[in-house]
Amino acid sequence: MKQDRIKVVVIGGGFAGLNLIKRLSNDKRFFITLVDMNNYNFFPPLLYQVATAFIEPSSISYPFRRMFQEKENLRFHLGCLQRIDASANKIETDTGILDYDYLVLGLGTESNYFGMENVKKHSLPMKTINDALNLRNHLLLNMEKAVRLETQEEKERYLNIVIAGGGPTGVEVAGMLAEMGRNIGRKEYPEFKDMQTYIYLIDAAPVLLGPMSKKSQQEASDVLQKLGVKIILNTAVKDYVDNKVVLSDGREIHSTVFIWASGVTGREVPGLPPAVVGKGRRIIVDEFNRVQGMSNIFVIGDLAFQSSDAKFPNGHPQVAQVAIQQGGLLSANFKRVIDSKPMKPFAYNDKGSLAIISKYKAVADLPKLFFRGFFAWLIWLFIHIIPLVGFRNKVKLAFSWMWSFITNDPTLRLIIRPGKGK
Ligand SMILES: Cc1cc2nc3c(=O)[nH]c(=O)nc-3n(C[C@H](O)[C@H](O)[C@H](O)COP(=O)(O)OP(=O)(O)OC[C@H]3O[C@@H](n4cnc5c(N)ncnc54)[C@H](O)[C@@H]3O)c2cc1C
Known part of the structure; x- marks a missing residue:
């Protein structure tokens, strides 16, 4: 590895982290390490179809190392974040210690049980x-x-x-x-x-x-x-x-x-001062997604609480588009900094929301339009296949949907219990 490159450690390969990495990895001035507790990226909007045995888990997941094949400035580190040592520019994971010039946190959220x-x-x-x-x-x-x-x-x-x-x-x-x-x-x-x-x-x-x-x-x-x-x-x-x-x-x-x-709550990030942890355990960041009071630690996606965006003074909705856009802008801002240009503040471009309700029925609130029923369902299908990682996954998913919806009879209802024997 060339020593003069900027070391970027990204923790969390979800929508936010992965989008940052995708855009930053084409610039060889950066050397990027992704840390994730899983060795794959997955697509949460379709989890419910896995849970109801409609599609296979592999249709909505993709291994990071496969994504990073032949990318000379990208590394993957399987591990769970334990602690940040901001004074030494280091993070501890359960599988080792890494140092960084820039640290990006895209850890997302976990279920909130409200103390029950x-x-x-x-x-x-x-x-x-x-x-x-x-x-x-x-x-x-x-x-x-x-x-x-x-x-x-x-x-x-x-x-x-x-x-x-x-x-x-x-x-x-x-x-x-x-x-x-x-x-x-x-x-x-x-x-x-x-x-x-x-x-x-x-x-x-x-x-x-x-x-x-x-x-x-x-x-x-x-x-x-x-x-x-x-x-x-x-x-x-x-x-x-x-x-x-x-x-x-x-x-x-x-x-x-x-x-x-x-309900969800931000994932815990040990090592950051309590003053930067806001409502819903989200980390308070400035308009450039930089943690309050820190120069080289950034938070993007669901975990970030940003009130600087005029249209979202109470923070952004915790949805995929915010995470994708924040990841994209932060990668551009890192490049701007080494080109001695000022960083650009984040402003969310809300493209609308969709929800599927049943077979062939969905609702779509687009900026100036509302659709429901079959047409909204078609929009939903299209929008949920495009961002899936991997061409094979897109084809596989399209085929399983077509098959299941036509036959009403998917065949994935297998009780598979990991463990020895039987
Ligand atoms: C069931 C479900 C359905 C959803 N449906 C929609 C939808 O239809 N439309 C929409 O816009 N949004 C939807 N969302 C929300 C959307 O998934 C999130 O807004 C988005 O995933 C946030 O992206 P992120 O990158 O911030 O976090 P995530 O995508 O959650 O990624 C976090 C990553 O961090 C890793 N990680 C977490 N903790 C650690 C740790 N301690 N150490 C190392 N790695 C760690 C995780 O493994 C994961 O890879 C849905 C969410 C869920 C759960």
């Missing part, structure tokens, strides 16, 4: 590939257990599903599970014929899809109710005890599948 220990211990989150596979196994094993129960009442109680969180993830997973129950459940589980089982979608807010338009909120509610999903709004989850979800109005819903899609 039982919920944390026993609910099923959906933030990572591991979570999605765990949920898939849990759903499938649960149905096999329910088959063996004696009475219809016992079976019905066992098959109830509760989803906490009426944002895009909760809505998407509710719609998908309802479709599965209709299309696949009936064909493959004759034991459950004529049974009344329910999917509950719960949110403390008065509407579903909070940040989206009223039309989108209404459409989501209408479509899900038609599919039989029971929507409970203005109600918070308080506890989860003995397979019962306890609600703020005192109600208890029996459920052995309790999916937690209700």
Whole structure:
């Protein structure tokens, strides 16, 4: 390695980190090391399709080392951040120590259980590939257990599903599970014929899809109710005890599948002063995504809290586009600094939001347009295939979608339990 190159260490290869790396790696004045606790990048918007056995995990993930093949100024370091030593320009990971000239944090968020220990211990989150596979196994094993129960009442109680969180993830997973129950459940589980089982979608807010338009909120509610999903709004989850979800109005819903899609908090970054950690454990940054009071540590994506953008004084939404745009601008700013040019401040270009609700139905709030139904679904498909890493993944995904949607019969419902033997 040439010694005079600028050492950039990027922690987190999600939307933000990867987009920065992609744009910076074409400039040989930088030597970049990506640190990630996984050896692959994955696409969170499609996790719910992995969790519901609709697509394979490999369709939405891609190994970093494959991406970095033959890139002379890029290295990958598998490890989990333990601590930053800002005074020595070093980071400690569980697999070694690295030094840097510039440090970029793109660690994203983790599930927030709002201090509810039982919920944390026993609910099923959906933030990572591991979570999605765990949920898939849990759903499938649960149905096999329910088959063996004696009475219809016992079976019905066992098959109830509760989803906490009426944002895009909760809505998407509710719609998908309802479709599965209709299309696949009936064909493959004759034991459950004529049974009344329910999917509950719960949110403390008065509407579903909070940040989206009223039309989108209404459409989501209408479509899900038609599919039989029971929507409970203005109600918070308080506890989860003995397979019962306890609600703020005192109600208890029996459920052995309790999916937690209700809120996130920034990942912890030991070593940074507490004064830079803001609301939702996001790190407070200036207009250039530089950590308050530090000259060479930057935060991008979900973990960054930036109030300098005039249109977003309370911080940006934690969505992929913000992360992608911040990564892109920071790479340009690093180049500008070594070209002795001033850095440019970040301003988010909001291109709109989308959510899929069920088979062939979605909502799309674009800057001046609203679409729903099949056309919105087509836009959703297009927008979610384009950013996938790897041409093979795009083709594979397009094919599995086509196949599943045409036949109503994907064949991925395998209970695979890692471990020895069997
Ligand atoms: C289920 C789900 C559905 C979503 N759907 C949408 C959608 O439809 N549209 C949309 O715009 N947004 C969606 N989002 C939000 C979107 O995924 C995030 O805004 C985006 O991923 C943020 O990018 P990021 O780079 O900041 O973080 P992430 O993409 O979360 O990447 C963080 C990276 O850091 C790594 N990491 C974390 N901690 C450590 C550590 N201690 N040490 C080393 N590495 C670490 C992780 O492995 C990961 O690779 C969804 C999120 C989820 C969970």
